[in-house]
Amino acid sequence: MIADNPRVGFFSRLAQPGYFLDWSRHMILPLAALCAVFFALGLWFAFFNSPADYQMGNTVRIMYIHVPNAWLSQFAYGVMVVASIGSLVWRHPLADVAAKTAAPLGATFTAIMLITGAIWGRPTWGTYWVWDGRLTSSLVHLFIYLGIIALWRAFDDPVRAARPIAIITLVGAINIPIIKFSVDWWNVLPQPASVIRAGGPTMPAAILTPLLVMFGAYTLLFLVLHLAAMRTELARRRITALQARTARSQAGTPA
Amino acid sequence: MSWLDPNWGFIASAYAAGLSLTLAAIFFTVRDARKQKKRLGALEAAGIRRRSKET
Numbered sequence: 001m002i003a004d005n006p007r008v009g010f011f012s013r014l015a016q017p018g019y020f021l022d023w024s025r026h027m028i029l030p031l032a033a034l035c036a037v038f039f040a041l042g043l044w045f046a047f048f049n050s051p052a053d054y055q056m057g058n059t060v061r062i063m064y065i066h067v068p069n070a071w072l073s074q075f076a077y078g079v080m081v082v083a084s085i086g087s088l089v090w091r092h093p094l095a096d097v098a099a100k101t102a103a104p105l106g107a108t109f110t111a112i113m114l115i116t117g118a119i120w121g122r123p124t125w126g127t128y129w130v131w132d133g134r135l136t137s138s139l140v141h142l143f144i145y146l147g148i149i150a151l152w153r154a155f156d157d158p159v160r161a162a163r164p165i166a167i168i169t170l171v172g173a174i175n176i177p178i179i180k181f182s183v184d185w186w187n188v189l190p191q192p193a194s195v196i197r198a199g200g201p202t203m204p205a206a207i208l209t210p211l212l213v214m215f216g217a218y219t220l221l222f223l224v225l226h227l228a229a230m231r232t233e234l235a236r237r238r239i240t241a242l243q244a245r246t247a248r249s250q251a252g253t254p255a
Numbered sequence: 256m257s258w259l260d261p262n263w264g265f266i267a268s269a270y271a272a273g274l275s276l277t278l279a280a281i282f283f284t285v286r287d288a289r290k291q292k293k294r295l296g297a298l299e300a301a302g303i304r305r306r307s308k309e310t
Contacts (some may be wrong), residue, residue: 026299058260108280109274119269123262221277225284232284236293242298246305 009160015094017234024227031224038217053207059123064173064210065118068218069109072140074176076222080148081173082164087153094230096162097237099169101229105222107145114138117190121231133182134190144172158237 011040013019018048046064053060079102117135129135148169155161203211211222260266 038292052260057262059262059265061266062269065270068274105280108276112276115272115276116269119265119272123265221281225280228284228288232288232291235288235295239295239298242295242302246298246302 015092017093017097019235020094021231024231028224029229031220031227035217035220035224036181038220040212042178042210042214045213051206056124060207061122062093062116062120063207066113066120067112067211068215069116069137071215072107072138072222073113073129073138073219074179075219076109077145077176079141079172079225079226080106080169084169087162087166088170095231096158096166098226099162099166100158101233102146102226103145103152105225105229107142109218109222110138110142110145110187114142132188133186134188138178139214141175141179144157144175148172158233195240 044065046061050061050064080099083095083099083102086092087209097135114135117138121130122128148165151165151168152158152161155165207247
C-alpha cells in the first residue's frame with residue numbers, strides 16, 4: 001500500500017486516490033464554511049464598507065467580483081497545467097482527474113469575468129465590448145476551456161484521453177502570458193496591473209481589502225468545488241469499472 | 256455611499272450575473288456528486304448481493 005509505505009513522500013501519499021478520498025472528505029465542509037464566511041465578509045465590504053472611486057464612482061464595486069474571477073480564471077488554468085505535467089511526466093492517477101475537473105470551473109470563472117467586465121465597461125468606457133488585446137485574449141481563454149471540456153467529453157476512456165488533452169492544455173498555456181501582458185504590449189482599454197506588480201499595489205487599503213477578501217472567497221470556492229468534483233470523477237470512474245466488470249462476468253469472461 | 260447613483264443598475268446586474276453563475280457552479284457540482292454517489296452505492300450493493308448469491 002502506498003499509504004503505508006514510509007518511502008513514499010508526503011505529497012505522493014496525499015495524492016494516492018484512496019488516501020485522497022479519505023482526507024478530502026474531511027476537508028470539504030470546513031473549507032465550505034470558511035468560504036461562506038469570506039463571501040459574507042467580502043460582500044459586506046463591497047457594498048457597505050468601501051469608498052467610491054474618485055473617477056469611477058460606485059462602479060468600482062464591480063471590481064470586487066470581476067477581478068477575483070479574472071485571477072481564478074488563470075489560476076484554474078495553472079492547476080490544469082501542473083496537473084497535465086503530472087499526467088504526462090509521472091502518469092499520476094489523480095493528475096488527469098484534477099485537470100479534467102478544473103476545466104469547467106475555470107470556464108465558469110472566465111465567463112463571470114467576461115460578463116461582469118462587459119457590464120463594468122459600459123459606464124466606465126461607454127461600451128460593453130471592444131476587440132482589443134486583453135478582451136480578445138480573455139475570450140480566446142474561454143474558448144480554450146470550452147475546447148478542452150468538449151475534448152474530455154469526446155473520449156469514452158478518460159485514461160486514454162489524458163495524454164493528448166494534457167499536451168493541448170500545455171499548448172493553450174501560451175495564452176496566459178498574452179492575457180497578463182496584453183495591457184503592457186498593446187493599447188487596450190483595461191488599465192495596467194495595479195495589484196500584482198513590481199513595487200506593490202497602487203490602490204488604497206480601503207479598496208484593496210474587499211478585493212483581497214473576495215479573492216480569498218473565490219479561491220476557497222475553487223478549492224471546495226475542485227475537491228468535490230475530483231471525488232465525483234473518481235466515483236464516476238469506479239462506476240464505469242464496476243459496470244465493465246459486471247458485463248464481463250455476465251458474458252462469462254474472466255474479470 | 257450614495258444610493259442614488261445612476262450606475263446602480265450596472266452594479267446590480269454585474270453582481271446578479273456573477274453570483275448566479277457562481278451559485279449555478281455550486282448547484283451542478285453538488286447535484287453531480289450526489290447523483291454519482293447514489294449510482295455507485297446502488298452498483299456496489301448490487302455487486303455484494305450478486306456475490307453473496309453466487310457463494
